[in-house]
Amino acid sequence: MSESLRSSDPSRIAGFRLLRRLGAGGMGVVYLGRTDAGALAAVKVIRGESAGDVDFRARFAREVELARRVDNPWVVPVLDADAEAREQWLATAFVPGPALSEAVVAHGPLPTRAVGVLGGLLAEALAAVHTAGLVHRDVKPGNVLLVPDGPRLIDFGIARAAGDTALTASGLVVGTPGFLAPEQAEGRPASPASDVFALGCVLAYAATGTPPFGTGTPDALLYRTVHDEPELGDVEGELRTLMERCLAKDPDARPTADEMRRLLAQDAPDGSGDWLPDPVARMVAARAAEGLALPDIEPTIVDETDAQDPADAPVRHPGRRRLLLAGGALLLAGGGTGAAVWATGDDGKEPxxxxxxxxxxxxxxxxxxxxxxxxxxxxxxxxxxxxxxxxxxxxxxxxxxxxxxxxxxxxxxxxxxxxxxxxxxxxxxxxxxxxxxxxxxxxxxxxxxxxxxxxxxxxxxxxxxxxxxxxxxxxxASHLALGTWIAFHALASGQVAPAGVVIDRAGGSIVQDQGPPLVTGWRDTLGTEILPRVVAEGTNDSPRAIRDLLDAGVGDFVYLGPLDATVRAAEELAAAGFTGPRWMQHRLYGSDFPRLAAAAGEGWYVVTSAVDPSVLTxxxxxxxxxxxxxxxxxxxxxxxxxxxxxxxxxxxxxxxxxxxxxxxxxxxxxxxxxxxxxxxxxxxxxxxxxxxxxxxxxGEGWAAQTFVHQVRDGRFQQLGSLADLNGAATAQS
The missing domain is CATH 3.40.50.2300 (Response regulator)
Structure with missing residues (x-):
C-alpha cells in the first residue's frame, strides 16, 4: 500500500522525517512521516501547477484553517501545516486502516450492527464538524478509514464554512457523484443537511455493497440522485427508515447529524475490532501490522529512469522486528483466502x-x-x-x-x-x-x-x-459514450426526428449510463425533441411507456433494456405498425435478438465499438x-x-x-x-x-472506430463506421 522514497523526494518536511510514499496524484504526494517523538503522520505536500496557483493556495490555506477547528475522536486531527511554504503541506495523524470502500469491495456488505456503529460514530464526527461551523462536502466511503476502535473521517480538502460561497462558482458541482446531495448535484450550495445525505449514501453502501444511486459516469449519477429513489436492497427496520430520511430530496426533511447520533447511539468499540465482521477485522488488523512495520527508515531508491538492474542490487536483510510484524500481517490476512500467497513478493524468482x-x-x-x-x-x-x-x-x-x-x-x-x-x-x-x-x-x-x-x-x-x-x-468504449453515439448515428444517417426513449432499469448500470447522455445529446446537440420514459425494475410498465410514446407521435425510437424486454418492445412496435428508425443498447450486439424477435427485429440498429472484421478490407x-x-x-x-x-x-x-x-x-x-x-x-x-x-x-478518430450494425435477414450486418456513414451522407448532400 506504499512505496519507497525516490531520489527526488525530500527526506524531511519541517519536524517530520519522511519514511515512505503513501500515494501520489496530480496535485502532489502524500508521505508517511514520523516526528522526533515517534508519532506517525500522513504529510500531504502540494506540487505541480497547483503549488503556483494563487486561488489553489488560498483554498489550501482555508483547508488548514478549517480542519484545525474540529476536535473529535472520530475525525483525523491536524498535527501541523504550512500554508505559506513554497510547497504547501499539511500533516495529519496517520491511520493505518483500510478505507470503507476497500473493505466493502473486498468482503461485501457489513452486518447491521457494524453499520449502526459506523453511522453513529460518523454522525458524531459530522456533528462536531457542523458545530465548528463547517460543511465537509465530500463524505464518501473512500474518506472513511476503519480501525479497531471505530471509523475515522478524513479529508477536508473541499470543506468550507457554512454559508461561505466566496470560493465556489455558481453552478459548480463540488463533491463525489453518487455520494452527494441533490442540491449539490444541481450546483446549489451545500449545507450540513447535504453532509447528512452523503452519510446516508455511505451507510447504504456499507449495508448493501452498492451505492444507493448505482454506479457509472458522473452525469448518470447526478441525474439519478436528483430524479430517482435510492436502492436500499434488503435493509430493514429502523435502520432503513433512518436511511430513507437521510436520503430525502428535501434538505429540510433530513435529520440533523446530532439527531442521527442520538438515534444510533451505542457504546463506542473497545478497540478489539469486534464491531466488524471477521474478514474485515482481519483486514484492519493486517493493515495495522503493516503500519507498525513501516517506521523503520528505508534507503531512498532512485527514480525508475535511473534504477539499476535488480540483479545487481545489494541484498537487504530485514530486521527481526520487521519479519515478525510482516509474518503476523500475513497470518491475519490468510483465513483461507489465498491473500498470504501473493503477499510474499517473489517477483524475480525463476519461472x-x-x-x-x-x-x-x-x-x-x-x-x-x-x-x-x-x-x-x-x-x-x-x-x-x-x-x-x-x-x-x-x-x-x-x-x-x-x-x-x-x-x-x-x-x-x-x-x-x-x-x-x-x-x-x-x-x-x-x-x-x-x-x-x-x-x-x-x-x-x-x-x-x-x-x-x-x-x-x-x-x-x-x-x-x-x-x-x-x-x-x-x-x-464507455457506456456513456455509446449512448451519445446513437444520436450521432441518427444525425449522420439523416434520421433525426422527435424521439422516444425507454430506459428500462432491468438492464442494469449499462442502460442507466447510456440513457441520460443520449437524452441530453439528442435534445441539446440535435436540437430535436426527445421524450424519455423510465421503467422501474420488476414492473411491467414497458408496454404502457411504449404506447404513451407512440401516442405522442415520435418518429424515432430507442429501447435501452435487457434482451427479453427489447424483444418484447420490438414485437409491440411491429404490432403497432411503427416503421421508423429503432435502436437497442449496444451490449445486445451479437445476442440472440435477431432470432428471438424474428420479423419484428428486422431493421433495428445497434451502435458499438465492436467490429466485424470479416467485412473489413x-x-x-x-x-x-x-x-x-x-x-x-x-x-x-x-x-x-x-x-x-x-x-x-x-x-x-x-x-x-x-x-x-x-x-x-x-x-x-x-x-x-x-x-x-x-x-x-x-x-x-x-x-x-x-x-x-x-x-x-x-481523439479525432473515434468516429472511424465506432460501428453501426443492423438486423437484416435474421442476423446482425455491419453497415460501416460512423465516419463511413457520415462521409456517405455528406457526399450525397
Whole structure:
C-alpha cells in the first residue's frame, strides 16, 4: 500500500522525517512521516501547477484553517501545516486502516450492527464538524478509514464554512457523484443537511455493497440522485427508515447529524475490532501490522529512469522486528483466502520451464459462467488462445506462453475468488477480463493488491479505478459514450426526428449510463425533441411507456433494456405498425435478438465499438479473420476482435518487461506502468488509455472506430463506421 522514497523526494518536511510514499496524484504526494517523538503522520505536500496557483493556495490555506477547528475522536486531527511554504503541506495523524470502500469491495456488505456503529460514530464526527461551523462536502466511503476502535473521517480538502460561497462558482458541482446531495448535484450550495445525505449514501453502501444511486459516469449519477429513489436492497427496520430520511430530496426533511447520533447511539468499540465482521477485522488488523512495520527508515531508491538492474542490487536483510510484524500481517490476512500467497513478493524468482527449456509464463483469462455472458466469454477465451498460439509458433521466441481460463459466476464473491487464484500463481503475468461489470468492480481491487495487470475488453463502467488506479484497464468504449453515439448515428444517417426513449432499469448500470447522455445529446446537440420514459425494475410498465410514446407521435425510437424486454418492445412496435428508425443498447450486439424477435427485429440498429472484421478490407483484418477461421471454423464472433487486440497489446508490453538473458520472472508492476503509456494499433482501432485507464476515444478518430450494425435477414450486418456513414451522407448532400 506504499512505496519507497525516490531520489527526488525530500527526506524531511519541517519536524517530520519522511519514511515512505503513501500515494501520489496530480496535485502532489502524500508521505508517511514520523516526528522526533515517534508519532506517525500522513504529510500531504502540494506540487505541480497547483503549488503556483494563487486561488489553489488560498483554498489550501482555508483547508488548514478549517480542519484545525474540529476536535473529535472520530475525525483525523491536524498535527501541523504550512500554508505559506513554497510547497504547501499539511500533516495529519496517520491511520493505518483500510478505507470503507476497500473493505466493502473486498468482503461485501457489513452486518447491521457494524453499520449502526459506523453511522453513529460518523454522525458524531459530522456533528462536531457542523458545530465548528463547517460543511465537509465530500463524505464518501473512500474518506472513511476503519480501525479497531471505530471509523475515522478524513479529508477536508473541499470543506468550507457554512454559508461561505466566496470560493465556489455558481453552478459548480463540488463533491463525489453518487455520494452527494441533490442540491449539490444541481450546483446549489451545500449545507450540513447535504453532509447528512452523503452519510446516508455511505451507510447504504456499507449495508448493501452498492451505492444507493448505482454506479457509472458522473452525469448518470447526478441525474439519478436528483430524479430517482435510492436502492436500499434488503435493509430493514429502523435502520432503513433512518436511511430513507437521510436520503430525502428535501434538505429540510433530513435529520440533523446530532439527531442521527442520538438515534444510533451505542457504546463506542473497545478497540478489539469486534464491531466488524471477521474478514474485515482481519483486514484492519493486517493493515495495522503493516503500519507498525513501516517506521523503520528505508534507503531512498532512485527514480525508475535511473534504477539499476535488480540483479545487481545489494541484498537487504530485514530486521527481526520487521519479519515478525510482516509474518503476523500475513497470518491475519490468510483465513483461507489465498491473500498470504501473493503477499510474499517473489517477483524475480525463476519461472516454470517448458519441455524446450524455455521459461513458461501464463496469461490468465477471467471469464464468466453465467448464461448472459456465455457468448462473450467464449469469444474472449478463443481470442486469448489464438494470440498465445501465434506467439508459441515463432521459432525465435525466448519464452513460451500458456492460456489459463477461470470463470466466475457473475457475482462479486466468485469474481474475487477467481482473481485470488490468478494472483496466487506467480507464473501468471497478466489477465484478460473480467468480462462483466460486477466482476470487474469486485476483482479489480484484488488484482490491484497483487500488482497484477488486467484488461477488460467488454466492460464500460469506470468506477473500478477507485480501488485499482494502477493495474486495471478497460479497452472497451464507455457506456456513456455509446449512448451519445446513437444520436450521432441518427444525425449522420439523416434520421433525426422527435424521439422516444425507454430506459428500462432491468438492464442494469449499462442502460442507466447510456440513457441520460443520449437524452441530453439528442435534445441539446440535435436540437430535436426527445421524450424519455423510465421503467422501474420488476414492473411491467414497458408496454404502457411504449404506447404513451407512440401516442405522442415520435418518429424515432430507442429501447435501452435487457434482451427479453427489447424483444418484447420490438414485437409491440411491429404490432403497432411503427416503421421508423429503432435502436437497442449496444451490449445486445451479437445476442440472440435477431432470432428471438424474428420479423419484428428486422431493421433495428445497434451502435458499438465492436467490429466485424470479416467485412473489413485491411490486411490486418483479413489475416486475423483467416487465422480465426483456420482455428475455429467460422468468422470471428462479436467482441473477439477487441479481446484479441487486448491480448496482443498486453503481450507486446509484457515482452518489454522480461529480463534479457536472465532466468527471473518479470516484476509485475512494470507491465501496468508500460501499458498506461502504450499506444497500440489494433485491427480496427488504435488503443491508448485515458487518465482513468479506460480506452481513450476522445481523439479525432473515434468516429472511424465506432460501428453501426443492423438486423437484416435474421442476423446482425455491419453497415460501416460512423465516419463511413457520415462521409456517405455528406457526399450525397
Amino acid at each position: 516454470s520451464s517448458g519441455s524446450g527449456g524455455r521459461p513458461v509464463y501464463v496469461l490468465g483469462v477471467h471469464t464468466a459462467a453465467g448464461s448472459a455472458d456465455t457468448a462473450v466469454s467464449r469469444a474472449c477465451e478463443r481470442a486469448a488462445r489464438l494470440a498465445v498460439a501465434e506467439h508459441n509458433a515463432s521459432p525465435k521466441r525466448l519464452y513460451d506462453l500458456k492460456a489459463q481460463v477461470r470463470a466466475d459466476r457473475g457475482d462479486a464473491d466468485s469474481a474475487r475468488q477467481v482473481a485470488l487464484a490468478f494472483t496466487a500463481d506467480r507464473d501468471v503475468v497478466a489477465v484478460l477480463g473480467p468480462v462483466a461489470e460486477i466482476p470487474m468492480q469486485a476483482a479489480a481491487s484484488v488484482y490491484a493488491e497483487a500488482g497484477l495487470t488486467h484488461v477488460s475488453s467488454t466492460t464500460g463502467l469506470q468506477d473500478y479505478f477507485a480501488t485499482s488506479p494502477k493495474t486495471s484497464f478497460q479497452s472497451g 485491411t490486411r490486418q483484418a483479413k489475416d486475423f479473420t483467416t487465422a480465426w477461421r483456420g482455428r475455429y471454423g467460422g468468422a470471428p464472433e462479436p467482441y473477439a476482435t477487441e479481446a484479441y487486440d487486448s491480448v496482443r497489446m498486453l503481450l507486446a508490453e509484457f515482452a518489454r518487461t522480461v529480463p534479457a538473458g536472465a532466468r527471473r520472472r518479470p516484476v509485475r508492476a512494470e507491465l501496468a506502468e508500460r501499458l498506461a503509456k502504450a499506444k497500440y494499433k489494433g485491427i480496427a482501432r488504435t488503443y491508448t488509455f485515458g487518465e482513468y485507464h479506460h480506452y481513450d476515444n476522445t
